[in-house]
Amino acid sequence: MSEQIRHKGRIAQTGIYLGKLFRMFIYQNDWKMIPMAALIAGMVTFAVGANMFKTQEGTVGGCFSLVCVCLWNGFFNSIQVICRERPIIKREHRAGMHITSYIGAHMIYQAILCMIQTGIIILICRIANIRFPETGAVTGNVTVDSAVSLFLITYAADMISMTISCFVKNTTAAMTVMPFMLMFELIFSGELIYLTGAAKKLTVLTIVKWGVMSLCALGGYNSLPMVSLWNQVWKFRKVEIHGYQPVKMITDKILQEKKLDEFLLQCGAYNTNITYETTTSNILTCWGFMLGTIALFAVISILLLKRVDKDTR
Amino acid sequence: MFSLRDFDFYFVYRIFAILITTAGFWMIFKKCGKKGWRALIPGFRYYKLAECVDVEKEGVICMLLELVEVVLTIASAVKGRGSGYYGYLALFNLVLLLTELLYRLRIFSGVCRVFGRNRKWLLLWGPVTWAGALIFGFGKHFQPVNLGYNPDNDMVAGTNPAKIYFDSHINSVSPEGLTVILKDRIVRDMTKKRYLLKDIYFTIPPRSLVLLLGGSGAGKTTLINAILGYEKANASIYLNGVNIYDNYEQMKYRIGFVPQQDLLRGHDTVYNTLQDAAKLRMPANTTSSGRKSRIADVMGVLGLSEGSTGLVSKKSGGMRKRISIGTELISDPELFILDEPDSGLDGVIARELFEKLRDIAHQGSIVLAITHTPDRVAELFDQVIVLARDSGRVGRLVFSGKPSEAKEFFGKNSMEEIVMAINKKSEGGEGRADEFIEKYSRLMNERSSSPEKEADSHE
Numbered sequence: 001m002s003e004q005i006r007h008k009g010r011i012a013q014t015g016i017y018l019g020k021l022f023r024m025f026i027y028q029n030d031w032k033m034i035p036m037a038a039l040i041a042g043m044v045t046f047a048v049g050a051n052m053f054k055t056q057e058g059t060v061g062g063c064f065s066l067v068c069v070c071l072w073n074g075f076f077n078s079i080q081v082i083c084r085e086r087p088i089i090k091r092e093h094r095a096g097m098h099i100t101s102y103i104g105a106h107m108i109y110q111a112i113l114c115m116i117q118t119g120i121i122i123l124i125c126r127i128a129n130i131r132f133p134e135t136g137a138v139t140g141n142v143t144v145d146s147a148v149s150l151f152l153i154t155y156a157a158d159m160i161s162m163t164i165s166c167f168v169k170n171t172t173a174a175m176t177v178m179p180f181m182l183m184f185e186l187i188f189s190g191e192l193i194y195l196t197g198a199a200k201k202l203t204v205l206t207i208v209k210w211g212v213m214s215l216c217a218l219g220g221y222n223s224l225p226m227v228s229l230w231n232q233v234w235k236f237r238k239v240e241i242h243g244y245q246p247v248k249m250i251t252d253k254i255l256q257e258k259k260l261d262e263f264l265l266q267c268g269a270y271n272t273n274i275t276y277e278t279t280t281s282n283i284l285t286c287w288g289f290m291l292g293t294i295a296l297f298a299v300i301s302i303l304l305l306k307r308v309d310k311d312t313r
Numbered sequence: 314m315f316s317l318r319d320f321d322f323y324f325v326y327r328i329f330a331i332l333i334t335t336a337g338f339w340m341i342f343k344k345c346g347k348k349g350w351r352a353l354i355p356g357f358r359y360y361k362l363a364e365c366v367d368v369e370k371e372g373v374i375c376m377l378l379e380l381v382e383v384v385l386t387i388a389s390a391v392k393g394r395g396s397g398y399y400g401y402l403a404l405f406n407l408v409l410l411l412t413e414l415l416y417r418l419r420i421f422s423g424v425c426r427v428f429g430r431n432r433k434w435l436l437l438w439g440p441v442t443w444a445g446a447l448i449f450g451f452g453k454h455f456q457p458v459n460l461g462y463n464p465d466n467d468m469v470a471g472t473n474p475a476k477i478y479f480d481s482h483i484n485s486v487s488p489e490g491l492t493v494i495l496k497d498r499i500v501r502d503m504t505k506k507r508y509l510l511k512d513i514y515f516t517i518p519p520r521s522l523v524l525l526l527g528g529s530g531a532g533k534t535t536l537i538n539a540i541l542g543y544e545k546a547n548a549s550i551y552l553n554g555v556n557i558y559d560n561y562e563q564m565k566y567r568i569g570f571v572p573q574q575d576l577l578r579g580h581d582t583v584y585n586t587l588q589d590a591a592k593l594r595m596p597a598n599t600t601s602s603g604r605k606s607r608i609a610d611v612m613g614v615l616g617l618s619e620g621s622t623g624l625v626s627k628k629s630g631g632m633r634k635r636i637s638i639g640t641e642l643i644s645d646p647e648l649f650i651l652d653e654p655d656s657g658l659d660g661v662i663a664r665e666l667f668e669k670l671r672d673i674a675h676q677g678s679i680v681l682a683i684t685h686t687p688d689r690v691a692e693l694f695d696q697v698i699v700l701a702r703d704s705g706r707v708g709r710l711v712f713s714g715k716p717s718e719a720k721e722f723f724g725k726n727s728m729e730e731i732v733m734a735i736n737k738k739s740e741g742g743e744g745r746a747d748e749f750i751e752k753y754s755r756l757m758n759e760r761s762s763s764p765e766k767e768a769d770s771h772e
Contacts, residue, residue: 004563006597016592020581027624028580088576094543095641096566096593309543 010101017105025109037073037117038124044069045128052130053219055227056268062130063215064191066121067208070150071185073117074157075178078110082165082305083174090308099305106162107298114154118147133220137278145218145283152290153211157185159297160207166304169311207293213275214286221276225264229271330443337446338362341424344450344457356380359420365457366423371416378413382406414439424449429458474754475709479512481761488554491517491540491648491679498532498539498546498708508707509535510546515698515713519553519647522667522674522693523681524716526728527700528736532708533683536700537650540681541570552648566594569641569678571651575633577640579626583617584608586625587639594644611639615669631662635669642673649673651682660689667693687728691716697728701735701746711735711749722756723749 008016025031044065051058082089093099122143125132136145160181168174186192189208190200203209237248254263275282338352345365352358356379363372389402421438425431428449438445449455479496486492498510510532517523527533539546542561550557557564577586591604599607612618615635620628625636634654641649651670655663667682667690674680674695684690687697697719699712712719716728723731735749736742 005566007566007595008593008597012597013593016589020578020585020589023582023585024578024580027582085578087572087574088578091570091572091576092593094541094565094570 007096010098010104013098013101014104014108017102018108021105021109030113033073033077033113034116034120036076037069038120040069040072041066041121041124042128045124045130049125049128049130053132054224055264056221056224056271057226057228059216059219059221059224060191060212063212063219064208066125066150066215067153067211068186069121070118070153070211071157071182071208074114074154074159075161075182077113077117077154077158078106078162079165079174079178080171081106082162082301083168084171086169086308086311089305090311093308099302099308103162103166103298103302103305107159110158110162111155114151114158117154118151121150122147133218137218138280138283142218146215148287149211149214149218149283152214152287152294153207156207156290156293156297159294159301163297163301163304166301204289207290210286210289214283214290216273216276217278217283217286220278222268222272222278224268225261226267226271227264229267230260230264333443334446337443337448337450340450341365341446344455345427359417363420363423366420366427368420368423371419371423375413375416375420378409378416382409382413385409417442421445427457428455430455474751474758475512478754478757478761479514481758482514485514485516486549486551486554487516487518490519490521490553491681492551493536493540493548494550495536495539495546495548498535498544498548508705510539510700510708513548513700513708513710515710517679517681517696519679520674520677521679521695522671523679523696523698524687524691524694524728525681525683525698525700526687526732527708527711528702528732528740528742530708531700531702531735533700534652535708537570537652537681537683540648541568541650566644567647569644569646569649571634571637571641571649571654573653573656575637577625577633577636579624581625582622583625583628583636584612584621586636587611587617587621587643590640591643607643607645611642614672615639615642630657631666634658634666638666638669645678647678649678649680651680653683653685655684655686664690691728699731699735699749701750702737703747703750709746709750710753711746712753722753 045052048058048062048065052062053059089097089102092102125146132142132146134142136142138145138148161178164177164181165174168177185206185208188195188199188202189206189212190203191208191212195203233247233251237251238245239247254260335352335358338358339349342352342361342365343349347361347365351361356376359379360369360372360376363369363375385402385406389399389406418435418439421435421442422432424438424445425434430449434445437448479494483494483496486494493513493515495510495513497508497512500507500509513536525533525536535544538544539548540550540557542550542557542565545558548558552564552567555564557568581589587608588604591599591608595604595607609618612621615638617632617635617639620632625633628636638651638654649670654666654670658666663686667684670680670682671693687694694716696714697712697716698710699719700708701711703709712722712731714722719728719731720726723734725731725734732742734743735746736744737746738744
């Protein structure tokens, strides 16, 4: 046979597909993801931003909500991107396209999209006057540390949904599977519902757990006051025992001596959570797990999409 | 004293039903050319019945469901009625039974089809299976009429003219053009072999525009996929003397394929679509100017120059088809295959398209196209290849030659009449596929025995 003719390799093909994706960002109105991210982040910060990084309860709730925003953004970024053009991929793969280049191009494109969305969330948080801690535990800059955490959460969710998109054959199936993944992430994170036994072990598989952990650690959860105990006690002020109101007496004493802040901080000190410890190693562990998730799902996506040739007519 | 009250009528009925069903299945198996004793094995007999009537998958599911039911019944018996699990097991068993009934009905529906009977018979088969088995098994007027292909029933080796012709050309590889030597293309449905194509040999010289003709299900797309190497067959396919299967990694760049459905990203411009195709498919050492020049050539040939900055999704059906062709043509393939390129296009645009394909063939490629409306462009073709399903539902070669010879061979005036002649009677055709398969094979065998005639046919 004639001499072997070389065609574009993996890196060159990645560039070609990346160019195509950026063009389609404009033509296919993918840019709508950006105002959507701003809208959803604005709604969440409006609802939970007031007590974020001020009290332990507000921090956990706020971090969980921000993680949900990232999860939502990530899932929606790529849930349909592969499955909607599966027949095209099949033909192009048969004509010489490398699946690794195709997935690689999507990973780069999605990473940039996730970075933009992360930037928007940080910006909205700043506009909403959320009081971030003064220093970051890893880089020294809390904005950078928070941005890395938010980016990794969004990107990990993005990679999971891209894997789903590689697995299913059409967009309808993708949109059917997505809510189940969302439910799995939220329920099995252990942040929404207290889990025990085998269910608790599954929490390590969720990005929500690692996301909330990293954000709470960055927010200095363990050094924040705890208010829920005071709020509960306040409800029982009028309880009478033998004509006395002991709860009212205690609360009034604390207020009269202006010891409330000290009391709340002491409550917080008794309510520390070792997983939210503000240490570099703790935060890096969380980031490591999320990076591992990203790498794992990227590999699974490639392996799944390599089976595209087996699609029936 | 024996009392009628003690007599278990239901038990007797069950035994009666089992015996009659077994006997009925035994006879049905015999009518289908299978061994009757297989009807004696519960569960397995449904699988064999499904195999007889070409719904093997349903048979396997039925068999597995029955197996699970047995396990559950034993588990229920062991746990006892008082056990907390009993209710769950019974409920699960009920669901399984209903599911199995559905699958059995599908098998019985297959029985009705194979025996050429109305599906109303399911009303009997469903509730009173033994009665259905009895009637279909023992009824003299109930004979299978639509049995699937059984290789054991194929003509005795050495007497089948199609096979003789194929065997005599198994090593005849043309150094130029396309040579297809396809022994068979089989799919395995569970454990059963199903022949999709068999004994197909033809050659196509370079610079030819070829029509691949045949009714629905004749195996046209299967043949194309086999040639392309997408669904490899037990075959040797040579393009200009090079075996496509053995050198697939290189050959895939030398073959263009335009499927029926337009595989284009709508949200990209026409020019960028072609440019990306050029970057991916043209050799890596092609210069930027060489690539641009090729894109310009392709756009010129296909009439895409105007509006090339517009989005693909905004273009008409005919334009999109031409863009599809353009993305494949960009690498200047030696073999160019199109699956119904004119589907959804009106007559004028379809003709324009085929004229462009004619030009592409003139430039040196082999262009092989499937179309269901060939007569409006019949004179443009150099060669026509006709496929048809024989009585065993296997796709076979009926004819390969010039369009004028095809009309003469089939005794018809148009390509559509040829398709009608080979289509089954149930599809509104004349059902003469077997006749023409044999006629063509005998003709080719005669030509093979006199080399001068064969040389004429290749010119």
